[in-house]
Each structure stands twice: as C-alpha cells, then as structure tokens.
Amino acid sequence: MTDPVLSTHALVARYGDFQALYGVDFQIAEAEAVALIGANGAGKSTFLRAIMGLLPVAPDMVRLAGQPIGGTPTDRMVQKGIAIVPEGRRLFTGMSVEDNLRVAVDQAERLGRKGGWSLARLQQLFPILRDKARTPVQSLSGGQQQMVSIGRALLCQPRVLLCDEISLGLAPKVIREIYAALPEIRAQGTSVVLVEQDVGLAQSASDRLYCMLEGRVTLTGASGAVTREDIGRAYFGGSHAMV
Numbered sequence: 001m002t003d004p005v006l007s008t009h010a011l012v013a014r015y016g017d018f019q020a021l022y023g024v025d026f027q028i029a030e031a032e033a034v035a036l037i038g039a040n041g042a043g044k045s046t047f048l049r050a051i052m053g054l055l056p057v058a059p060d061m062v063r064l065a066g067q068p069i070g071g072t073p074t075d076r077m078v079q080k081g082i083a084i085v086p087e088g089r090r091l092f093t094g095m096s097v098e099d100n101l102r103v104a105v106d107q108a109e110r111l112g113r114k115g116g117w118s119l120a121r122l123q124q125l126f127p128i129l130r131d132k133a134r135t136p137v138q139s140l141s142g143g144q145q146q147m148v149s150i151g152r153a154l155l156c157q158p159r160v161l162l163c164d165e166i167s168l169g170l171a172p173k174v175i176r177e178i179y180a181a182l183p184e185i186r187a188q189g190t191s192v193v194l195v196e197q198d199v200g201l202a203q204s205a206s207d208r209l210y211c212m213l214e215g216r217v218t219l220t221g222a223s224g225a226v227t228r229e230d231i232g233r234a235y236f237g238g239s240h241a242m243v
C-alpha cells in the first residue's frame with residue numbers, strides 16, 4: 001500500500017468509564033475505499049467520532065499524511081480535509097436543498113479549503129439536487145436527504161470522506177444510485193471510509209475492509225479476498241460462519 005493519507009494507531013476511546021475502542025490500527029490510501037463492518041455496538045460510529053475529534057484522543061493516535069492530528073477540534077479537522085456524512089444526516093430543516101449546500105460552500109470558503117466540488121458538479125452527480133434545489137430538505141425522501149448530506153460533505157473538499165451508514169433505511173434502488181457516485185468521488189483523489197451494515201454491499205463497494213467486534217479490529221483484508229467464513233468469525237467472534 002502507498003503511504004496512508006489517514007491512519008490510526010492504537011486508537012482508544014471512552015465514554016466516561018466505558019471503553020469503546022481498544023487500540024484500533026487503521027490505514028487508508030489516497031482515493032481508496034475502505035469499508036468498516038461489524039455488529040451493532042461494535043464501535044464503528046465511535047471510531048469515526050474519534051477520528052473527527054468528537055471524543056478525546058491523543059494526537060498521535062490519528063495521523064493525516066503522517067502528521068498527528070488526533071483530538072483536533074472538528075472544525076479544524078474539516079479544514080485539514082476530513083469530512084463526515086453523519087448517521088441520521090443532520091440537515092438544516094426549514095432550509096432548502098440549495099441553502100443547505102450553500103452552508104457547506106461558505107464553510108469551505110471560511111476554512112480556506114479549495115477543490116473540485118461545486119454546486120454545479122454536485123448537481124451533475126445527483127441531478128435531484130438541481131431538480132429540488134428550492135425544496136425544503138424535510139420534504140425530501142430519505143435517499144434524497146442522504147444525497148444532500150453527501151453533497152454537503154463533498155463541498156468541504158475533503159481528502160477523506162467518512163460515511164456513517166449511508167444506506168441505512170433506504171430502498172435498494174436508491175442505495176445503488178448513491179453507491180454509483182463513489183467512483184467519481186474517488187476519481188477526485190478522495191479516500192472514502194464506509195461504515196456499512198450490509199456486508200455484501202460493503203465488500204463490493206470497497207478495496208479493503210475492516211471488521212470490528214467489541215471495540216477491536218478482528219479482521220482486515222482485501223474485500224475481494226476475505227471469505228464469508230472469515231467475516232462470520234470476525235463479526236460474531238468464535239466459530240460462527242455467515243449464511
């Protein structure tokens with residue numbers, strides 16, 4: 001693998017007395033897509049939150065292009081080139097699609113981030129963002145809202161895009177539409193971390209995957225090379241196989 005753009009090193013994270021991550025080592029290269037799978041409560045969202053500076057972690061535990069950035073406030077993470085599509089989307093309700101996106105344009109300008117994503121380019125990627133530009137986001141379907149959320153993150157011109165369960169609750173057709181955007185995002189040089197509950201989807205959409213169980217990485221490998229049995233064991237622990 002080429003030098004990682006983002007890496008974690010013995011990353012630990014706690015919620016008060018509860019330890020949620022136990023020394024996670026992770027790497028992603030430029031333009032790579034890496035999936036993070038694991039059962040509910042395995043620590044996937046916590047891992048993304050810890051990277052984003054939403055939980056206290058030591059500087060050396062998260063590195064961007066080799067530079068320690070762990071624990072940097074979230075706004076500064078965005079400034080450095082890490083953006084998140086959060087679980088639940090967290091759009092600004094009461095505002096139109098375009099106004100939601102403009103908030104991200106303004107944020108990127110304020111933070112001095114430059115890159116290839118513009119409103120026009122996003123509207124090509126997801127035409128619904130043009131067709132519904134004036135529509136309040138709360139009137140959109142879940143899939144359309146997810147496109148706004150992804151668009152908002154891309155307008156921050158990220159080097160690394162963290163996606164937290166972007167397929168959750170969506171119809172298969174919409175999921176396909178959203179995942180079909182990944183090659184273009186990666187063609188921009190952006191690395192994509194996909195937290196994904198759907199193991200088959202995670203495997204097909206990524207170059208490599210990590211499986212987590214109870215705050216630890218239990219499997220890592222090329223997505224096309226790991227077997228269902230490998231994943232079953234890593235997912236549940238012990239000798240379970242996926243059926």
Ligand SMILES: Nc1ncnc2c1ncn2[C@@H]1O[C@H](COP(=O)(O)OP(=O)(O)OP(=O)(O)O)[C@@H](O)[C@H]1O
Binds near residue numbers: 015040044045046
């Ligand atoms: N705010 C919090 N306070 C205390 N414990 C938390 C908090 N958020 C998560 N946890 C705990 O941390 C562990 C990891 O949760 P996390 O949400 O990261 O898992 P996950 O793999 O993303 O699962 P899911 O798919 O359900 O989101 C779980 O045991 C969870 O109960």
